[in-house]
Amino acid sequence: MHPFERFDAWTHCHRFTLAVYAATRTWPTDERFGLISQIRRAAVSAEVNIAEGSAKRGPREFRRYLDISLGSLSETACLIRIAADLGYLTKPEADSLEALRNRAGSLTWGLYQAVAKQGDA
DSSP states (O other): OOGGGGOHHHHHHHHHHHHHHHHHTTSOGGGTTTHHHHHHHHHHHHHHHHHHHHTSSSHHHHHHHHHHHHHHHHHHHHHHHHHHHTTSSOHHHHHHHHHHHHHHHHHHHHHHHHHHHHHHO
């Protein structure tokens, strides 16, 4: 097991990434370099920043990567909304992705707060 895999935040970000990849397989091919690429990169960014940040020295650096992860998750919320408004996602599909994203975000925020306390000690 890699060290980052011990974080629930990473596990849920990974689940979210897999769900994003599955959902975007059915989107129009003309979105391959548009929304599909953007939402996939943002979802992947959320989990890889947790992984990379966990390998850095000290809590300050880890918090910086967690902050980027949170930003990426926020980006995906907007992209889910755009995809739903364009009809690429049904309401249940959008709601399911948003629930996964929200859980990953809550756990990432909790990890950020825990690491911040560590750094303040």
